[in-house]
Amino acid sequence: LQEVGSIIGKRGDHIKSIRDGSGAKINISDGSCPERIDLQALPNSVPKPPITMRLIVPATQCGCIIGKSGSKIKEIREATGASIQVASEMLPSSTERAVTISGIAESIVLCMRHICQILLDVIFFDLYIDHLTFAIQN
Numbered sequence: 001l002q003e004v005g006s007i008i009g010k011r012g013d014h015i016k017s018i019r020d021g022s023g024a025k026i027n028i029s030d031g032s033c034p035e036r037i038d039l040q041a042l043p044n045s046v047p048k049p050p051i052t053m054r055l056i057v058p059a060t061q062c063g064c065i066i067g068k069s070g071s072k073i074k075e076i077r078e079a080t081g082a083s084i085q086v087a088s089e090m091l092p093s094s095t096e097r098a099v100t101i102s103g104i105a106e107s108i109v110l111c112m113r114h115i116c117q118i119l120l121d122v123i124f125f126d127l128y129i130d131h132l133t134f135a136i137q138n
Helices: 002-008 010-022 059-066 068-080 105-137
Strands: 051-058 083-086 096-103
Touching: 002 010, 051 059, 051 105, 059 068, 059 083, 059 096, 059 105, 068 083, 068 105, 096 105
Parallel strands: none
Antiparallel strands: 051 096, 083 096
């Protein structure tokens, strides 16, 4: 019984702290049952800290991330759960703009995949057009 007191803490302070920090349900029985530990917590009960990343993207490519009337950026937000902001101004002495992504780690990874795919599509499309133009001229 003494061991339980050190776990519970004065006025249940330790238990309250564990509950608040982990989201776990903690029940302490009256001692009439055999000794056991039963851990139960929902996988999403522990809050995940938000992360913020900043990408530097050529200003000429930012329109592809935003899309017509913001449709592409809205689609990415909805698909990933991440918050995305494309700076309206270019960085000082640069032709690039900052793209800020915020959210939990999983959302950030998904968002990065979407943005990278968009940028790759643009690059390959530009290469294709350049190749096609060269072929037509020759």
